[in-house]
Amino acid sequence: MLHVSLRQLEYVVAVGKAGSLSAASKLLSVSQPAISVAITHVEGRLEEPLFIRRKGVPIFPTAFGRVFLKDAETLLNDAERLEKPGVLSQRRQRRITLGILEELAPVWFAPVLVRLTKEYPDIEFRALELSFDTLTRAILSGQIDLGLTYDLGLDGSFDRDVLFRVAPRIWTAPDTQIATRSDITLAEIADLPLILSDQGLSIRHILGLFHAIGFNPVVKHRAASIELLRSLSANGEGYGISYTNPPGSMTYDGLQVARVRISDAHAIEPIVLVSTGSQPEPIGQVRASVADFVARRIPVSEA
Missing domain, CATH: 3.40.190.10 (Periplasmic binding protein-like II)
Incomplete structure (x- = not known):
């Protein structure tokens, strides 16, 4: 939470540049009492005097005030620059x-x-x-x-x-009958024990493909990664289904795994x-x- 406003900083910096409240008042078209109140507020917040003020002589910044005024002026320049049309969008476009x-x-x-x-x-x-x-x-x-x-x-x-668009694959041990197929339909695998991703949206999407054609398959395992899904499939723990289709046929545990394309048109998913x-x-x-x-x-x- 900010306790000093940009307007108050503007008044303080103007006094530092002008050398007096009266000159700063004319420069900003603001009353001297308003500027004096701003200085008092900022000094009270900082618990440090910003100016040496003596009657009848110009106002000079304290040692602390000189450092503060320099930082305040930098902040005001940055704020002014941010208000200019297009500045923020130009910076954002570079990131x-x-x-x-x-x-x-x-x-x-x-x-x-x-x-x-x-x-x-x-x-x-x-x-x-x-x-x-x-x-x-x-x-x-x-x-x-x-x-x-x-x-x-x-x-x-x-x-x-x-x-482009991708079709899901079913993953299986290479010695199953499914492994000999070039493609297969969801209806043909609806009764098999399935291995699906454990991500909520992914598993709901795959199950939704079966539900759309009137099947309610059994999920035997939920895998946290595609490699775990492939390993479980290669070890005969069920039949994995995923859109992710990494190259190669060997799992991390050294077994061979086969993949077969699922051909249902409604299972084709766009990558966007x-x-x-x-x-x-x-x-x-x-x-x-x-x-x-x-x-x-x-x-x-x-x-």
């Missing part, structure tokens, strides 16, 4: 924050950040790995300028560019670049650059 859904971050976080820092060396970029709920709230509140995420039913509050409201430049340029980069660098497994 752009990108939010990336945590499930997409292992593939896109580093490549996108490296691309942007090379293409726009004068802009300070910050990338954050976030959950879906946190990411969307941050975009709506203005804490994030751009978000890279699955669509997952985003409403009309968001402007979005669809970059989102923002909200009007975006001043260079955010619009950065958005176009990210969209082009992602579209050109789609993983082979998703193409």
Whole structure:
């Protein structure tokens, strides 16, 4: 909480420059009593005298006052600059924050950040790995300028560019009958024990895909990461389902795991670049650059 106003600081600095209350009064078109009250208030708050005041002689700042007046003038100059049209927006445009859904971050976080820092060396970029709920709230509140995420039913509050679309995969041990398939439908796996992500939105989305076609599957395990989901699947603990599709067929515990594409049309999920409201430049340029980069660098497994 501020106890000294900018107006009071302005009065104090004016007295320091003018050398008297009367001269400062004329400079500011403010009464001398108002200036005197401001000085008394500031000195009382600081518990230090700012000026040496003697009747009939000019006012001089104390040693403490000289330091304080210099800092106060700097603060007033900064405040005046912030009031000028466009200053805040120009500063903000040189700092752009990108939010990336945590499930997409292992593939896109580093490549996108490296691309942007090379293409726009004068802009300070910050990338954050976030959950879906946190990411969307941050975009709506203005804490994030751009978000890279699955669509997952985003409403009309968001402007979005669809970059590409992905199908979920079912993960299984390589010796199962499913592993021999090139693709499979949700109806064919609805009775299997499933392994899903333990994130609330993700698991609700996957279950919603089954509910949409009249099935209520059993979830045997909830995995905190895609690698745990793959490991459980490879060990025969169920059948994992995820949109995240890392390359390679070996799990961290050294087993082979197979993946099969789920072919239901309603399961296809867009990966989108989102923002909200009007975006001043260079955010619009950065958005176009990210969209082009992602579209050109789609993983082979998703193409």
